[in-house]
Structure formats: structure tokens, C-alpha cells
Amino acid sequence: MKRSNGEGSICRRSNGKGWVGSLTLGHDENGKQLRRFVSGDTQQEVRAKLDAIKQERERGTAAPSNARLTVAEAVDRWLTYKARDLRLTTMTDYRTHCQKFIVPKLGSVRLDKLTAMHVEDLLVSMLDSGQSAARATRCLKIVKMALSQAVDWELVGRNVAERIKPPKVQRQEMKVWNPAEVQRFLTAAEGHRYHALFYLALVSGMRRGEMLGLRWSDVDTARAQLTVARSVVYVAGGLHVSEPKTAAGKRVITLSPDVLEVLTAHRLTYGVNELVFSSSKGNFLNPSNVARKFEVLCQRASVPHIRFHDLRHTSASLLIRSNVSAKVVSDRLGHADSGFTLRTYVHVFDDQRRAAALSLGEMLREAGD
The missing domain is CATH 1.10.443.10 (Intergrase catalytic core)
Incomplete structure (x- = not known):
């Protein structure tokens, strides 16, 4: 729900699990909003976080979320975070898809400026260049996971890839011997x-x-x-x-x-x-x-x-x-x-x-x- 100017806004996460909120802290030299994002399991938790940020703003100590972070930097942080728990083969697969496809196409985009159309363009470009639907689907899954973590880290207010549908993968007929x-x-x-x-x-x-x-x-x-x-x-x-x-x-x-x-x-x-x-x-x-x-x-x-x-x-x-x-x-x-x-x-x-x-x-x- 939207609140009065300067009070911030609160809404459900796009996947329906939990709530997110945002608060404008000012503007940069180009007039762009500098925002702070928060998340929580309940609406009340998010409101409390926004109220705390407003107090910081009044004291002059509030800092925006890492607004100038690029997708490439966010993906790199996510990969480092995931490396602690995943098998070597899984991490190698993630890194390969990020380095070959995701970062070259989306890496220079600022994280807070990333849109669903950016992600859609990634999928289209992969398919147009001859990559399989399965590989494009894999990249979409990785982008969704990385952005979901960015929401949890309160770097962005929502996961713009959450509702994007993967390309249809033609299931290959299984080959077996009699x-x-x-x-x-x-x-x-x-x-x-x-x-x-x-x-x-x-x-x-x-x-x-x-x-x-x-x-x-x-x-x-x-x-x-x-x-x-x-x-x-x-x-x-x-x-x-x-x-x-x-x-x-x-x-x-x-x-x-x-x-x-x-x-x-x-x-x-x-x-x-x-x-x-x-x-x-x-x-x-x-x-x-x-x-x-x-x-x-x-x-x-x-x-x-x-x-x-x-x-x-x-x-x-x-x-x-x-x-x-x-x-x-x-x-x-x-x-x-x-x-x-x-x-x-x-x-x-x-x-x-x-x-x-x-x-x-x-x-x-x-x-x-």
C-alpha cells in the first residue's frame, strides 16, 4: 500500500511470500530518486523498519540501498554467497552461465534500474543466437535466484524476473536399449x-x-x-x-x-x-x-x-x-x-x-x- 509523500510504500513480494517496502531519501545530481528498500515476513515488520529509517533520515545518517550497484556486481556477490553451500559442479554451472550469457547482456545495467524487459531481452537474444530453450531457462532460473537474494539483502524492492515465464523446452524422447x-x-x-x-x-x-x-x-x-x-x-x-x-x-x-x-x-x-x-x-x-x-x-x-x-x-x-x-x-x-x-x-x-x-x-x- 502507498503512504503519504515521504512516508514510503509497502507491498507484498511478487511471489506472495513476505512484504517489501521502500522509502525515498533524496535525489542524485541527475534528479533520480535515492531509495532504501526493506523486507520482512509481515507488513508490521516492514513498517517498523521504514519508521527506523525515517528516524535515521531525520538524523542525517540514512544511506540509500546500494543504488549504483550493477547487475554484474550483484551477481558476483551472490555467487560468492552461494559458494559456501553448493557443490563444486553446481557452482561451476552457475558461474559458466553468468559469465557467458547473463553478465555480457545485463552486467552493465544498474541493479535498481533493471526491468522485466531487460530479462526478457536476455532470453530472446539467447534463443536468436541459437542457444537452446533449456539453456535460456537455466539462465532465467539463475537470474531469479540472484534477484531474490538481492531483495532479501534489501538492495532492491522487488524481483523483476519473478513472473517471467521460461521458454518452452521441447522434451527429447528418451533413448534406451531393449x-x-x-x-x-x-x-x-x-x-x-x-x-x-x-x-x-x-x-x-x-x-x-x-x-x-x-x-x-x-x-x-x-x-x-x-x-x-x-x-x-x-x-x-x-x-x-x-x-x-x-x-x-x-x-x-x-x-x-x-x-x-x-x-x-x-x-x-x-x-x-x-x-x-x-x-x-x-x-x-x-x-x-x-x-x-x-x-x-x-x-x-x-x-x-x-x-x-x-x-x-x-x-x-x-x-x-x-x-x-x-x-x-x-x-x-x-x-x-x-x-x-x-x-x-x-x-x-x-x-x-x-x-x-x-x-x-x-x-x-x-x-x-
């Missing part, structure tokens, strides 16, 4: 140093980095299970060990007898150190090298070209088609909840539902067998 193609690939990979790695990927649905970080101490042959405790990722020109992608990523995976047999044979042949899968020198395998070997074996097996990560999707698809529940598949893949699993593999579950649409006569025959 059982015959899986068998052809594994036959072609027999005797290869990475055979056990591919076998485990297909049966467990583990991420590549999780397997590259796997140690023999994580494998419990007596209980027929392994523990996913870390991941190896390639970031900023080097390999780094980090925690799994999500809290749910720290999990225990039950192993079938055939997997234990393959892992045991692999250890007898290549188990030179604590790493389950390592280079000939005992170092971490480079993810890019693994991907290249995978492509070579795909050609040798004459199977459809898929990404290494699609082995994870293939594993999930095979589990679902074997009537394994969404909850079990979710736990095995390390998803935060089974709802995400259902959304990701909705087409596979739809196939299963259609297959379950039996007539009463068919159901009675099945039950009687």
Missing part, C-alpha cells in the same frame, strides 16, 4: 577393461561419476550390496571427488549373484588398488575416456547410439518393464522421491498400465494359472 540390444553390447564388451563398469551401469542405474568413485570397501560381497558414497566429476580442467548429486544419492544398492560374479572377476584381473574402476596406472578414470570407449563398443555391437548416461535410463526402463515398483526404482536410482521417477519414465509406466488393462476373463485365467 533387452536384445543390451545383450549384444555386453557380448561386444566382454574381455574389455570396462566390461564390469558397463555391466554395473546397466544393472544398477548408477551415475557414471558414482561408479568412477566406487571403492572396494564400498562393496559388501557377504551382504550382496554396495554403498554409493561419493562421485568423481570433471570440473575446471581436473577430476574432483564430491558427494553424490542429492541427499538421496547416498544409498545402498542390492546386487544380484551375476553382478557379484562379474565384479569378482574384474577384481582378480584389474584390482590393483582401492578403486573398483581405475586406469592402468591406478588413477581415477577420465569420464571422457570412458565415453569414447563406450562409443567404440556401441559401433562394434551394432546397437543404436545412445549416451553413456542413457545406460541409467535403460536400467530404469528394464526394471519398470519387469514390474518393479516406482518406489524401488526411485530408491535404486537415488531419486529424491518416486514422483520424480514417475514423471521421468511416464511413458514406460504408461506401457505397463496399458499392459495391465486385462479383461475380467484374462484376469481370471491369469489368477488360475
Whole structure:
């Protein structure tokens, strides 16, 4: 709500969570308003903050919010703030999108002068230059997060990107192998140093980095299970060990007898150190090298070209088609909840539902067998 001149204004945040207020403290040499922004959970809290600023103004000690801060400076502060809590891979992703797209387009704009149209222009320019809708959407998400923090820091009164809709992302059809193609690939990979790695990927649905970080101490042959405790990722020109992608990523995976047999044979042949899968020198395998070997074996097996990560999707698809529940598949893949699993593999579950649409006569025959 607006108040009388000099009293400031108060309104709800654009996302409906909390309140924001602003107060004009004067004008600069060009006649532009110098304003101070505040925020709070309740209207009363914001009003109290504005009243305190008015007292500062009367004493001559009130200073405007950092009105001359540019978007580039605000983004840099936000990245420094987020670096304390985020994984290295996530921070690298944020920095890359900021440096390549956000700052070149918006960096010179003063934070308090940034408008929704500035952000819309960023998205349009990215799409016009051939960037994907997914990448533009990622940039929009980062801008929204940075501006939301700027509101919390009381640098601006509102998040101008809050209501901007992301460009429509065309969902790519998931590529997976059928059982015959899986068998052809594994036959072609027999005797290869990475055979056990591919076998485990297909049966467990583990991420590549999780397997590259796997140690023999994580494998419990007596209980027929392994523990996913870390991941190896390639970031900023080097390999780094980090925690799994999500809290749910720290999990225990039950192993079938055939997997234990393959892992045991692999250890007898290549188990030179604590790493389950390592280079000939005992170092971490480079993810890019693994991907290249995978492509070579795909050609040798004459199977459809898929990404290494699609082995994870293939594993999930095979589990679902074997009537394994969404909850079990979710736990095995390390998803935060089974709802995400259902959304990701909705087409596979739809196939299963259609297959379950039996007539009463068919159901009675099945039950009687």
C-alpha cells in the first residue's frame, strides 16, 4: 500500500511470500530518486523498519540501498554467497552461465534500474543466437535466484524476473536399449577393461561419476550390496571427488549373484588398488575416456547410439518393464522421491498400465494359472 509523500510504500513480494517496502531519501545530481528498500515476513515488520529509517533520515545518517550497484556486481556477490553451500559442479554451472550469457547482456545495467524487459531481452537474444530453450531457462532460473537474494539483502524492492515465464523446452524422447540390444553390447564388451563398469551401469542405474568413485570397501560381497558414497566429476580442467548429486544419492544398492560374479572377476584381473574402476596406472578414470570407449563398443555391437548416461535410463526402463515398483526404482536410482521417477519414465509406466488393462476373463485365467 502507498503512504503519504515521504512516508514510503509497502507491498507484498511478487511471489506472495513476505512484504517489501521502500522509502525515498533524496535525489542524485541527475534528479533520480535515492531509495532504501526493506523486507520482512509481515507488513508490521516492514513498517517498523521504514519508521527506523525515517528516524535515521531525520538524523542525517540514512544511506540509500546500494543504488549504483550493477547487475554484474550483484551477481558476483551472490555467487560468492552461494559458494559456501553448493557443490563444486553446481557452482561451476552457475558461474559458466553468468559469465557467458547473463553478465555480457545485463552486467552493465544498474541493479535498481533493471526491468522485466531487460530479462526478457536476455532470453530472446539467447534463443536468436541459437542457444537452446533449456539453456535460456537455466539462465532465467539463475537470474531469479540472484534477484531474490538481492531483495532479501534489501538492495532492491522487488524481483523483476519473478513472473517471467521460461521458454518452452521441447522434451527429447528418451533413448534406451531393449533387452536384445543390451545383450549384444555386453557380448561386444566382454574381455574389455570396462566390461564390469558397463555391466554395473546397466544393472544398477548408477551415475557414471558414482561408479568412477566406487571403492572396494564400498562393496559388501557377504551382504550382496554396495554403498554409493561419493562421485568423481570433471570440473575446471581436473577430476574432483564430491558427494553424490542429492541427499538421496547416498544409498545402498542390492546386487544380484551375476553382478557379484562379474565384479569378482574384474577384481582378480584389474584390482590393483582401492578403486573398483581405475586406469592402468591406478588413477581415477577420465569420464571422457570412458565415453569414447563406450562409443567404440556401441559401433562394434551394432546397437543404436545412445549416451553413456542413457545406460541409467535403460536400467530404469528394464526394471519398470519387469514390474518393479516406482518406489524401488526411485530408491535404486537415488531419486529424491518416486514422483520424480514417475514423471521421468511416464511413458514406460504408461506401457505397463496399458499392459495391465486385462479383461475380467484374462484376469481370471491369469489368477488360475
